Amino acid sequence: MESMISIDIKALVFPEEKEAALKNIKLDIKKGDFIAVTGGAASGKSLLLHTITSAAPKFYPCAIDGTVRVADRNVAEIPLCEMADYVGYMMQEPQNQMISRTVYDELAFGVANMNLSNGEIESRVKKIMSFLSIDDFAHRYTDALSGGQAQKVVLGSILTLKSPVLLLDQPTAELDPKTSAELYRHLARINREKNVTTMVVMDKSKEVLKYANRVVVMENGTMKECLTVDDYQNKYRTDTKIKNNLPIRVDRETDIVRLNGASHLYKSGIVGCQNIHFTLKKGDFTAVIGQNGSGKSTMLKLIEGLLKPTEGTVELFGTQVTKKNISQLRRRTGFLFQNPDDQIFCSSIKEEIGYVLKGKACEEEEKNRKIQDTLEFVGLKGWDEVHPQRLSRGQRQLLALGSVIINEPELIIADEPTSGLDEIQSRLVLEKLATLSAQGKTILLVTHDLSEAKYFANRIVVMNQHQLILDFKADEMDEYTKALVEIELLEGEAI
Numbered sequence: 001m002e003s004m005i006s007i008d009i010k011a012l013v014f015p016e017e018k019e020a021a022l023k024n025i026k027l028d029i030k031k032g033d034f035i036a037v038t039g040g041a042a043s044g045k046s047l048l049l050h051t052i053t054s055a056a057p058k059f060y061p062c063a064i065d066g067t068v069r070v071a072d073r074n075v076a077e078i079p080l081c082e083m084a085d086y087v088g089y090m091m092q093e094p095q096n097q098m099i100s101r102t103v104y105d106e107l108a109f110g111v112a113n114m115n116l117s118n119g120e121i122e123s124r125v126k127k128i129m130s131f132l133s134i135d136d137f138a139h140r141y142t143d144a145l146s147g148g149q150a151q152k153v154v155l156g157s158i159l160t161l162k163s164p165v166l167l168l169d170q171p172t173a174e175l176d177p178k179t180s181a182e183l184y185r186h187l188a189r190i191n192r193e194k195n196v197t198t199m200v201v202m203d204k205s206k207e208v209l210k211y212a213n214r215v216v217v218m219e220n221g222t223m224k225e226c227l228t229v230d231d232y233q234n235k236y237r238t239d240t241k242i243k244n245n246l247p248i249r250v251d252r253e254t255d256i257v258r259l260n261g262a263s264h265l266y267k268s269g270i271v272g273c274q275n276i277h278f279t280l281k282k283g284d285f286t287a288v289i290g291q292n293g294s295g296k297s298t299m300l301k302l303i304e305g306l307l308k309p310t311e312g313t314v315e316l317f318g319t320q321v322t323k324k325n326i327s328q329l330r331r332r333t334g335f336l337f338q339n340p341d342d343q344i345f346c347s348s349i350k351e352e353i354g355y356v357l358k359g360k361a362c363e364e365e366e367k368n369r370k371i372q373d374t375l376e377f378v379g380l381k382g383w384d385e386v387h388p389q390r391l392s393r394g395q396r397q398l399l400a401l402g403s404v405i406i407n408e409p410e411l412i413i414a415d416e417p418t419s420g421l422d423e424i425q426s427r428l429v430l431e432k433l434a435t436l437s438a439q440g441k442t443i444l445l446v447t448h449d450l451s452e453a454k455y456f457a458n459r460i461v462v463m464n465q466h467q468l469i470l471d472f473k474a475d476e477m478d479e480y481t482k483a484l485v486e487i488e489l490l491e492g493e494a495i
Helices: 045-053 080-085 103-112 118-131 147-159 177-194 229-236 296-304 326-330 349-357 364-377 393-405 423-438 450-456 474-486
Strands: 003-013 022-030 034-039 063-070 087-090 165-169 197-201 214-219 222-227 251-265 271-282 285-290 311-316 333-336 411-415 442-446 459-464 467-473
Touching (some): 003 197, 022 197, 034 177, 045 214, 087 147, 103 118, 103 147, 118 147, 147 165, 251 442, 271 442, 285 296, 296 311, 296 333, 333 393, 349 364, 349 393, 364 393, 393 423, 411 423, 423 450, 450 474, 467 474
Parallel strands (some): 034 197, 034 214, 087 165, 165 197, 411 442
16 A cells, blocks of 8 residues: 655754654554554644644754655655645644634635635535534634634634645544544544545544554654554553542532623624523532533633623622723632633743732742742743743643632633643643642633543533533533433433
């Protein structure tokens, strides 16, 4: 069988870095292969894909000792703008890949630059939109999409190109379980029927292993091993559920959050959430689950004051949120965004962690102590002068968490903080949230991972079609299996 991708890299080195970011990688991928790539934080998974697209070194400045070939062509000799003829690539952060104002234009942009007829462009776009179930928001603005919706749109824009190679960096990280399973089934069908060579960096979902024929395990910038799926599962299978064994103490007499019939209608006429009645008690560790576009993020933004209710009211710490008091109330709240890059903007880790302390009335020595204590808590002690963008996605999420908790908020709102992270990275973030919960902080967690909700929270609320429809204790989740299957959050199996 002919080789589609051939990698022979002795070393890939970034300027001013002593250690090679990639080293000693030899990998031959045949036409029609379906390869899953896994590994720990900063192991080189995403960078490996960048070498295949030739973005490294053509976009990311680095020096490569070695060669990468796609379809028997050295990618170093192919102009970057022509790589789409060979490779369809999806970034880890989908919002960074969208360039058009509307969803339809985003899906049509790539094929429109291939000199296809208007009929062919429309046909391709409509077929992909139908598969991804995004027909209803063809004309929605891309900057109004939820994280999961954005991931669907970017994936759609890649699939319309019909490239012979697909490189997908955690393509289901922000998708609900049903859509994630459907996506992998579709990728498998493309791989099988169209013989499209597929390479996927794994997220927490094990769905990809149903369809892959090999698993590449990355470690410290090198390919540790390349295994069959059976060998990988036998060697790396973990059946132990990670649980929160720390105490969760809830003060039933004190309300931290109270939504009274709260709704939000976006200016475009799109419903964000409607008629939400919800109370969060002091010390609660509550998980919010629901499909993409069900209104989870909108509800969080109402609580944080990033959006105003078009109907109903929002109360924080026993006080109704108004334009006059929102700044004061927000100081008692920490918000951890779905994408850490949405809240990281400084040029060093120490500066990022300590930014919120600027202007506060405390001695410099006390500020430095708080910064170092926080760095130690999130596992970044000793990394003070490192640029945040040199961190892995998981490390950046921990950095974002540190920049939130250094201000000692009473309420921490975490919007999909483990999206794009593998099991090990996710566990680190969740364990930090569990520790903060045990210290008396109130945690509101949005997640697509039902096992995270069940094993870390004490309470689960479920959103569906912009409304809050279920509210139960986390350890009672198995009793709600039928209801979760009906709204397609489960495919008939208990967690």
